[in-house]
Amino acid sequence: MSNTTKGLSEQLLATLPFLRRYARALTGSQNQGDQWVRLCVEVLLQQPELMQDSASSKVDIFALFHRLQRPFGALVRTGDDTDTGTAPQRLQVQIGEIPDRQRKVLLLTVLEGFAVEESAHILGITDDEAEQALRAARDELRRVASVKVLVIEDEAVIALDVAKIVRDAGHQVVGIAATESTAVALAEKHAPDLVIADIQLKGHDNGMAAVRQILKSMSVPIIFVTGFPERLLTGEGIEPAFVLTKPFDPDLLKTAMAQALNIAAI
DSSP: OOHHHHHHHHHHHHHHHHHHHHHHHHHTOHHHHHHHHHHHHHHHHHOGGGGTTOSOHHHHHHHHHHHHHOOOOOOOOOSOOOOOOSHHHHHHHHHTTSOHHHHHHHIIIIISOOOHHHHHHHHTOOHHHHHHHHHHHHHHHTTOOOOEEEEEOSOHHHHHHHHHHHHHTTOEEEEEESSHHHHHHHHHHHOOSEEEEESBOSTTOBHHHHHHHHHTTOOOOEEEEESOHHHHOSSSSOOOSOEEESSOOHHHHHHHHHHHHHHHHO
8 A cells, every 4th residue: 555545544534533424414314424425435545636735634535525426405395394383393494594505614614623714615615705604604593493402411510501502592491411311301391302412421321322212202303412523423333413522612502403403304
């Protein structure tokens, strides 16, 4: 193996978990997101010259990903259900108005931490266009409808911070659970529209186990938070579509909530 090929493989391995996280968040689907990522990786390994003279390997891998699958297309609701009475349905109508470019810029900046200029390069647009898209998307996020949110988090300070972000985004926190049993009980009592769950709880409790129990009795979008997303996104077994890295800023959580609820309402 040449040094170039070896270096490219190392770059891909380091970037892959985050590219998969982004693709899943953008599509709302593990299968669809991973399918595009696999295509990107296969082409890049077959044609390493595509990465020659790269100024930033991670940025250019993301840019290549978009060139290979462009465009994703707007997320379109299927069927002819026009009932917009529930909170998630009202939210879908509002978030659905956000153009595809704005959603991508939001996720690239607040989920993956790229600068606006890097996001512009990834999407093949100007810096001004990316900046305008980011401002417009944030304006749309402020108009979202209120939904019921359950927080599963055993660290009190973090739980309160998450709850504040949720409320600042205009949503209602119906409960904060520090254990699996409490989470399941609160979900049964309040039927939340969204669950935000830490992966690792104190003792032997686990946020993913709590979520599995909740999903047995209801269908609800889930956002997982963890300090080590690359350990969760291994490509082995069923994995969540929405994974946030601790610590995260308010814009990141607000964007993830809007995107998760938008997908759920489609």
